[in-house]
Amino acid sequence: DAKTTQPPSMDCAEGRAANLPCNHSTISGNEYVYWYRQIHSQGPQYIIHGLKNNETNEMASLIITEDRKSSTLILPHATLRDTAVYYCIVRVEQKAAGNKLTFGGGTRVLVKP
């Protein structure tokens, strides 16, 4: 799986959009971009994933650049409960169970009132 680079930390004002960048310059054509988040002392939670098109769900939006070398996770209206560590992961499509998920250091997001 390709390696990702994320800023170690960032702050965000409550109610504002939080834009979390991720670089994955060595991504392969069949690798997806996944985002998870981990609230303190809990298990990670799946947020969203995508291949090359932008994706949106009830939690967030994922913007992937045309060359696929980077992406941005957008939390449209950050709340205090969005304070967490956010992990960007790239891996092949989950066509078969058993593919490993490799976590890096992630970005520690602090939402401030």
Next chain:
Amino acid sequence: DGGITQSPKYLFRKEGQNVTLSCEQNLNHDAMYWYRQDPGQGLRLIYYSQIVNDFQKGDIAEGYSVSREKKESFPLTVTSAQKNPTAFYLCASTSAGANGYTFGSGTRLTVV
């Protein structure tokens, strides 16, 4: 509701003792995983299992053992050979076509 249950939430162990962490899922997922997390660090893969009665070592398997006798259960034993077992342990599961992994709430193991 379907999910993954890890127990206990907190566990204390004396040095030299083996201890077993429980992980049960009712999601009918084929694959299950064990990760270790140290303070301020990311997750590191210990063991994973793609199917019943089969499992593979992850990146830091030394000092740990697992079994997969049932699809819904994947217990992890931390043996006395694990030199620094104090950590947060997370279990996860997934299947082909699933939207990512589902994680349990974790077990915090402390050696006293």
